Amino acid sequence: MKREIVSPLVVSVVFLALLAGFASKSLSQSALQPGFHSARFLQSDDATQNPQNAKNSADAEAMYAEGLSLLRKYYYGSIGENKTRQLTYDAIRGMLLTLHDPFTSFLDPDEWLQFQETTTRGDFEGIGTMLRADPPRVIVDEVIEGGPAEHVGMKAGDIITRVNNTSVVGMDINDVVKLIKGPAGTKVHITVTRGNKTIEFTITRARVEPPVVKYWMEDPKYKIGHIYLSEFNEKSLEQLNKAFSALQAQGMRALVFDLRSDPGGLLEKAVEIASIFIPKNSVPALHNNVVIIHEGDGEEQGRKLENVDTTYKHRVPLVVLVNDSSASASEIVTGAIKDYGAGTIIGQRTYGKGCVQTLFQLDDGSCLRLTTALYYPPKHYDINYQQDENHNRIPGTGGILPDIEVLPEPNWQGLNDKAHDRQLQAALAFLRDRLNGMSIMQATTAVKEAFSPKTTADAAKPIAIGGK
The missing domain is CATH 2.30.42.10 (PDZ domain)
Structure with missing residues (x-):
């Protein structure tokens, strides 16, 4: 089975308690670093188009089979079926490791089951x-x-x-x-x-069904809602609709959409969620593209704005909060909202993962997670981070740049630590200014003057906010 995803992590350090022949079948659904839905079976036509490639591939497979056969026959010690399977798993992992691609990986059956439960399916x-x-x-x-x-x-x-x-x-x-x-x-x-x-x-x-959406009325006086999305999985849109309904019932006049530390998820969900906030045909030059997928052969295809069944019926002034751990699907949504001018991005440069993985389920229940394409925001620019000579990510490269840069306080403890959340304070100041009649440009200038520090140390200094 094949599915596309966009998220930088394969197996989280934190595990959901109670989740738990190698011919490829395709799992089909779309997920940027993950997307799974309709099954699609893929068969390469490279063998018929290029006989030499087919011969080289056959030679490589025969070499592995010969090596494994000799190992099982002559190695001092028993190598049974279970050990043979584990050796094959390790061989696949070693092969992928030489690509120096942190997003290409192999999942054994247990890891694949856990990945589906925690990352894609959502329950x-x-x-x-x-x-x-x-x-x-x-x-x-x-x-x-x-x-x-x-x-x-x-x-x-x-x-x-x-x-x-x-x-x-x-x-x-x-x-x-x-x-x-x-x-x-x-x-x-x-x-x-x-x-x-x-x-x-x-x-x-x-x-x-672990909640991936949290929401509340952040400012009851100004009716500024706050929605935090932790992951793009199959439950995300359903949970977002509940949040929209609840906040609109309370009279929401502006919204903070918080994607900080959201590692990504399903490509299809990123496209759907971006479509909620962006009116069709609002920027003709962008051709209603949410994201542009660049395949390995150079072919490009835009994923268009969709008609989404959503409870978000009345668009309000929008701020998207991001940080350097907002990645993949988060960056797709952020980039689309920024390029169409559908909201204001506040926070830090995002992670910088502009590639798509496709998930291929193998016959034994394991899975190959392969980088199969790059993606670009609607204005067509590369957001991938740069690497040093050891293939390590270079911080401060790639990613989506915010409209208003606001560094976090060094001692910020997370969503519940509102007293030290400068990025949230900046978002609220911006939206209050907008609701008080300022233009986007005026509100942007005011918040930049008040909140944009030049160093992380400056972020620890208190901010005086006028009577808004």
Whole structure:
């Protein structure tokens, strides 16, 4: 199966608790660094068009098969089917590693299942927690609202010690996840420590949909709404529509759309979400393109603005917040909104990932994640970061530049730390100025004068905001 995605990470450091022959089939759906929906089977015609390429490919495959056969026959020690499979997985990983492409990778069946549940599909069967490794401990990092774990009283910070009477102290986090996961309706017994207490839970697993959208009325006086999107998956649009409905019911007059630290996701969702904010035919020179896909053979194709079923019916002044961890699908939406002038971008230069990955599911349930194209914003410029001689990303290169640069305070602790959130303060100041009658240019100038620091150290200095 084949699917396109746009997101820089393959497997997150934080795992959702309770997620859990190599001929290629194509999974089809669109995802920038991920997009999956209709199945499409791909077959290369290169062999018929170029017999020499076919011979070279056959020679390489025969060489691998010969080497593996000799290894199994003569190596001192047993190499059975499971070991052969693992050797093949490692061979594929080693082959991809030589490309020096951090976005091209191989996922074994467990990793691929987890990737689908956490990154593309947006739901899973489990207890509804996020776990993090703190060797030798596995700790509950987050309890998902409305999930089974919350219902029984599990809390963030709980240390998991046993699962179904099996000690998990010192166990790899992936193995702990495998013990905890299971079909909806089944039970799992989990023991945790909380401070000096030992607590036991019997939890009935269920299908859990982790929220990727958070929203609230940031400024009740000016009716400025705030929507935070953490990922572009199959649930994103549905959850965004709920947020739009709720905020519009409260009389929303302006919106902060927060994409800070959003690593990306499905290409198709990026196109849909950008289409919500950008009127068709508003800039004829851009041909209604949300993003331009540049294939390896040089062919280019624009992904157009779509008619999206959305509850966002009345466009209001818009600010998009970004930082240097806003990547891939986030950059597609940011670039489109900026190029069409549909909103004002505030924050930092984005990550700089302007390439598309396609996901190919293999017959054994593993997956190849291959860079198959570049993408450009509607005005057609390269946003990919530059690399040093060791193929490491060079900070401050590539990405989407904000309309108003605002560095974060060094001690900012995240969304709930509003007192130190200079970028949010700048967004609110801009939108209040707009609602008070300033033009975009006037509001931009005012906020730049008040908030644009020259150094990160300057970001720690307090900002005096007038009576707006």
